Amino acid sequence: MLRNPPPSVPAMLLAAGRGMRMRPLTDHTPKPLLSVRGKPLMQWPMEALLRGGFSRVVVNTAWLGEQIEQRFADWPEQQPGAEIAFSHEGQDFGYALETAGGISRALPQLGDMFWVLAGDVFAPDFAFTSGSVERFVASDQLAHIWLVPNPLHNPSGDFGLGGNGLALNQADEKFTYSTIGLYRRALFDAPWCDTIPGNPQGTAEPLAPLLRKAMDAGLVSAELYTGRWADVGTPERLKELNRLLG
Template sequence: MSQLPALILAAGRGERMRPLTDHTPKPLLHVQGKPLIEWHLEALARDGVTQVVINTAYLEEQFEPTLGDGARWGLRIHYSHEGHDHGGALETAGGMAKALPLLGDAFWVLAGDVFVPGFRFDPQAARDFAAQTDWGRMWLVPNPAHVPTGDFALNAEGRILRKDHAPSGTPAYTYSTIGLYRPAMVDHLTVGQKAALRPSLERAIDAGRLSGTLYTGPWVDVGTPERLAELNRRPTSQG
């Protein structure tokens, strides 16, 4: 099996990043000398991914002129235009559902607005996931200051649990916005339906079909102008 395709989520408005995002989509803001999304494209190409889908809505006309067809990274980029087709962003699960025809039976998903320079899109992890029956595998990170209690619990067997249903003492972590998924995660949604990801993840948890891995490398949710400025004060490629 060749490396799985990837969906980069890049459709959002980036309200908390205003005024920087008034004229530039958040994934195209520069981090350490290049658009944030280029860090992802370089990492995906390095790890053997060749097919990438980018979903767009806000200022979506800027993406293709900036990134092209992906040839400069050895990638083939396809675009899923939510703004043109549906009048606006469909949120994470809705964006995944719309992009399914371009993604196949299993695929990577990652947000275009996180900086995670050391993450490896491990081909073995992709092969292992493709051979299993889980609907998803999420990478979690230690809780940053802005998510002090985490998003989900992760037990010793590598299963994701709802925090409020987990046994006492089960650690909770924050979703990195990187995961491996199957169409089953979102195929209950109608194409064009606006839908957040969390209800679909909780549906998978309740079905016993969601696993997780803790990632402890550098990771930054580039969600405010202050975090972006801090990244740009650091030496290149440090998180």
């Protein structure tokens, strides 16, 4: 039992993408269910969340989303205390809503503060901690994101990291967004986001423009994560990852 349970913060796990670069593997299997060392890729971060004491996860789906729900329908039985819910964008609209659109659609299930992470990123050493949540709660930031050293497929990076701990839209040195972050619901309201909360109209909207706008206002903090991390974006990367893990 955890001595100091973290604040009750759910997680949004992004699993709605088509995975075009992973074809033909994703023609019949959604990318988050592809196997890494004998487990579905998305199960690794789900287990990491549980280790940190974060039991509730909301998963958005689109392409072959029924397979994801079927695979994890018994997740609470496998992991006592765990909770899982779904936001089925494919069923509701016939397409994926991109990252910000998907988060906005799931807001009624997420509350005022939540983790966001991708179901196709492998970061087995990342620790989801109550300390990170408590620091974020005490701040006035709209988001806190983790950056990683640039992989070969993204040499220019995405965002900078200021000496004051703020994420920078413009910087001489940029790092890659790990896809892991803590977010406040307010980022998905005006003036940062034009989509109606709950996204009843099914607007597809990317996340980066919202982050960049909030960064320019000094409302996004960041830190560098240097543990194992891989964006499993192609069959070659998946094969290499499984080879390295033995």
